[in-house]
Amino acid sequence: xxxxxxxxxxxxxxxxxxxxxxxxxxxxxxxxxxxxxxxxxxxxxxxxxxxxxxxxxxxxxxxxxxxxxxxxxxxxxxxxxxxxxxxxxxxxxxxxxxxxxxxxxxxxxxxxxxxxxxxxxxxxxxxxxxxxxxxxxxxxxxxxxxxxxxxxxxxxxxxxxxxxxxxxxxxxxxxxxxxxxxxxxxxxxxxxxxxxxxxxxxxxxxxxxxxxxxxxxxxxxxxxxx
Amino acid sequence: xxxxxxxxxxxxxxxxxxxxxxxxxxxxxxxxxxxxxxxxxxxxxxxxxxxxxxxxxxxxxxxxxxxxxxxxxxxxxxxxxxxxxxxxxxxxxxxxxxxxxxxxxxxxxxxxxxxxxxxxxxxxxxxxxxxxxxxxxxxxxxxxxxxxxxxxxxxxxxxxxxxxxxxxxxxxxxxxxxxxxxxxxxxxxxxxxxxxxxxxxxxxxxxxxxxxxxxxxxxxxxxxxxxxxxxxxxxxxxxxxxxxxxxxxxxxxxxxxxxxxxxxxxxxxxxxxxxxxxxxxxxxxxxxxxxxxxxxxxxxxxxxxxxxxxxxxxxxxxxxxxxxxxxxxxxxxxxxxxxxxxxxxxxxxxxxxxxxxxxxxxxxxxxxxxxxxxxxxxxxxxxxxxxxxxxxxxxxxxxxxxxxxxxxxxxxxxxxxxxxxxxxxxxxxxxxxxxxxxxxxxxxxxxxxxxxxxxxxxxxxxxxx
Numbered sequence: 001x002x003x004x005x006x007x008x009x010x011x012x013x014x015x016x017x018x019x020x021x022x023x024x025x026x027x028x029x030x031x032x033x034x035x036x037x038x039x040x041x042x043x044x045x046x047x048x049x050x051x052x053x054x055x056x057x058x059x060x061x062x063x064x065x066x067x068x069x070x071x072x073x074x075x076x077x078x079x080x081x082x083x084x085x086x087x088x089x090x091x092x093x094x095x096x097x098x099x100x101x102x103x104x105x106x107x108x109x110x111x112x113x114x115x116x117x118x119x120x121x122x123x124x125x126x127x128x129x130x131x132x133x134x135x136x137x138x139x140x141x142x143x144x145x146x147x148x149x150x151x152x153x154x155x156x157x158x159x160x161x162x163x164x165x166x167x168x169x170x171x172x173x174x175x176x177x178x179x180x181x182x183x184x185x186x187x188x189x190x191x192x193x194x195x196x197x198x199x200x201x202x203x204x205x206x207x208x209x210x211x212x213x214x215x216x217x218x219x220x221x222x223x224x225x226x
Numbered sequence: 227x228x229x230x231x232x233x234x235x236x237x238x239x240x241x242x243x244x245x246x247x248x249x250x251x252x253x254x255x256x257x258x259x260x261x262x263x264x265x266x267x268x269x270x271x272x273x274x275x276x277x278x279x280x281x282x283x284x285x286x287x288x289x290x291x292x293x294x295x296x297x298x299x300x301x302x303x304x305x306x307x308x309x310x311x312x313x314x315x316x317x318x319x320x321x322x323x324x325x326x327x328x329x330x331x332x333x334x335x336x337x338x339x340x341x342x343x344x345x346x347x348x349x350x351x352x353x354x355x356x357x358x359x360x361x362x363x364x365x366x367x368x369x370x371x372x373x374x375x376x377x378x379x380x381x382x383x384x385x386x387x388x389x390x391x392x393x394x395x396x397x398x399x400x401x402x403x404x405x406x407x408x409x410x411x412x413x414x415x416x417x418x419x420x421x422x423x424x425x426x427x428x429x430x431x432x433x434x435x436x437x438x439x440x441x442x443x444x445x446x447x448x449x450x451x452x453x454x455x456x457x458x459x460x461x462x463x464x465x466x467x468x469x470x471x472x473x474x475x476x477x478x479x480x481x482x483x484x485x486x487x488x489x490x491x492x493x494x495x496x497x498x499x500x501x502x503x504x505x506x507x508x509x510x511x512x513x514x515x516x517x518x519x520x521x522x523x524x525x526x527x528x529x530x531x532x533x534x535x536x537x538x539x540x541x542x543x544x545x546x547x548x549x550x551x552x553x554x555x556x557x558x559x560x561x562x563x564x565x566x567x568x569x570x571x572x573x574x575x576x577x578x579x580x581x582x583x584x585x586x587x588x589x590x591x592x593x594x595x596x597x598x599x600x601x602x603x604x605x606x607x608x609x610x611x612x613x614x615x616x617x618x619x620x621x622x623x624x625x626x627x628x629x630x631x632x633x634x635x636x637x638x639x640x641x642x643x644x645x646x647x648x649x650x651x652x653x654x655x656x657x658x659x660x661x662x663x664x665x666x667x668x669x670x671x672x673x674x675x676x677x678x679x680x681x682x683x684x685x686x687x688x689x690x691x
Contacts, residue, residue, distance in 0.1 A: 065645050067649055070609045072521075075656070077659065
């Protein structure tokens with residue numbers, strides 16, 4: 001049954017951050033997160049896995065589970081484990097480094113080969129754009145590539161805090177546009193990978209609100225794990 | 227009877243789906259019952275059946291339309307279900323009968339039963355809670371990071387809620403689900419574990435007719451069952467109030483509860499001795515690798531701490547439910563993060579110019595300095611973390627590592643596998659993957675040298691063991 005008076009919808013999805021070593025993946029993510037986590041939490045969490053909640057334009061609350069990955073070449077083969085079940089991939093390259101641009105293309109190619117069409121929102125982050133004077137990868141080239149592969153592209157600088165929030169906001173909106181209903185279904189129970197038969201338990205909100213007090217007489221609950 | 231896997235899966239799913247509908251019916255009736263008994267004036271005379279029910283519902287919901295809707299939903303549910311199309315379920319289903327008889331149990335009777343069984347249920351329930359539950363649960367919650375550390379229900383609260391009378395539908399569903407997996411000889415234990423059933427012999431007798439599927443399609447069935455239960459809790463009068471985070475937690479508690487019962491069977495279905503053995507042999511042959519070979523950051527080469535992390539990782543094998551296993555991995559990873567964090571700070575204190583000879587991981591750390599530094603230095607990035615984890619996995623040589631990973635992958639909640647514990651778990655899997663595919667070039671030695679050393683390490687063990 002539909003949920004007419006549902007207060008708000010929230011979804012939870014996975015964002016994987018890829019890119020060559022040294023392009024500033026971690027900095028990008030930390031800049032995005034900073035101010036959200038209390039410092040004491042961050043000390044144990046590390047910079048490899050972070051969560052941030054933002055509201056998409058359509059009002060959906062998106063809880064992003066951001067997975068940073070190791071950039072070293074020798075861990076390349078393990079990447080599929082990381083981007084598996086991700087809804088969004090942010091692929092980074094350093095505008096001062098031609099090689100990282102090529103690597104970024106490889107990543108995009110790999111994602112397009114391994115992830116079924118329409119399952120993944122692709123975003124390309126040009127990092128370190130504050131170093132405009134040392135730029136070697138022109139904006140036009142990057143944009144051309146992004147259009148070709150149908151990805152979001154964003155010029156960012158973690159140092160100056162340019163474009164970082166914009167990048168993630170656009171990513172969220174795109175994810176809602178393309179996979180919104182699917183993700184919403186998942187958030188309520190996480191049916192990823194299962195056949196996805198959803199039982200219909202929707203009862204009217206008024207019914208929930210009726211809130212009859214429970215009887216106190218306890219049923220036996222069965223033993224718990226022994 | 228069609229015995230192809232697809233047909234069986236279809237039947238199993240149909241059965242589970244039916245049970246979910248019944249669950250919904252229980253809740254609906256609970257609502258009607260309670261309203262009728264506790265809050266309503268006696269029904270007006272001359273009104274029977276449907277009209278009377280509708281009048282009562284109208285009082286509950288304060289609106290005729292609403293009552294009509296609920297009633298329309300409820301009435302078909304109150305009828306016996308239409309004969310299912312699947313041939314196997316042509317006789318009235320035991321699930322159906324059991325829950326129907328549950329529904330028709332008079333209120334007073336239920337209450338009396340509850341009273342009479344209260345003491346035994348407490349005495350049998352509590353010690354178990356203490357032995358198996360809270361300590362590991364608390365850890366699991368902490369390991370869950372930002373998700374639901376503050377307000378989510380604990381395992382103990384979850385069990386307590388299950389014992390309330392309004393949760394009887396859930397309890398019954400869980401019991402039948404377990405029954406359909408373990409069968410009569412399983413740990414479902416109608417007499418001991420469920421004293422209430424002994425007073426309701428109808429239910430018990432009928433559940434014995436539940437078809438037993440054992441481990442076929444177990445992981446799909448579990449996933450669907452947990453999801454259905456979470457959805458059902460989400461609209462249940464007394465569970466829905468817990469809120470989203472707690473419901474997610476409840477799903478995990480339910481998973482813990484169910485998996486701890488069916489662990490031998492579920493784990494057995496994922497046990498792959500051959501792969502486990504090949505991993506063990508491989509790890510054995512790689513024991514010659516040093517932290518330096520694996521590019522472990524210099525500040526993370528702290529043997530005492532690494533040994534602690536290994537110990538944590540080895541405890542994986544003690545976990546029975548996926549959540550427990552993963553929480554061990556998380557603890558191992560936490561130890562490593564703390565180590566990396568400490569090391570970095572110390573190094574910063576001493577000064578940055580420690581020479582360029584460190585691992586590759588440190589290389590990136592340094593290059594970040596030139597662009598922008600987060601206000602707090604990260605407690606270790608993915609680049610630092612993976613090499614040290616690989617080293618720990620290599621040293622810990624956890625038995626049955628592969629089977630355990632497969633078990634977690636198959637039965638753990640997908641939501642949990644997407645969040646922080648999931649990250650640690652994936653890191654573990656990728657560490658194993660790395661070690662299995664490692665060659666000489668990756669550790670900076672010639673292929674010949676690498677093979678020779680691997681052979682030596684392998685033989686060394688054969689001789690000693």
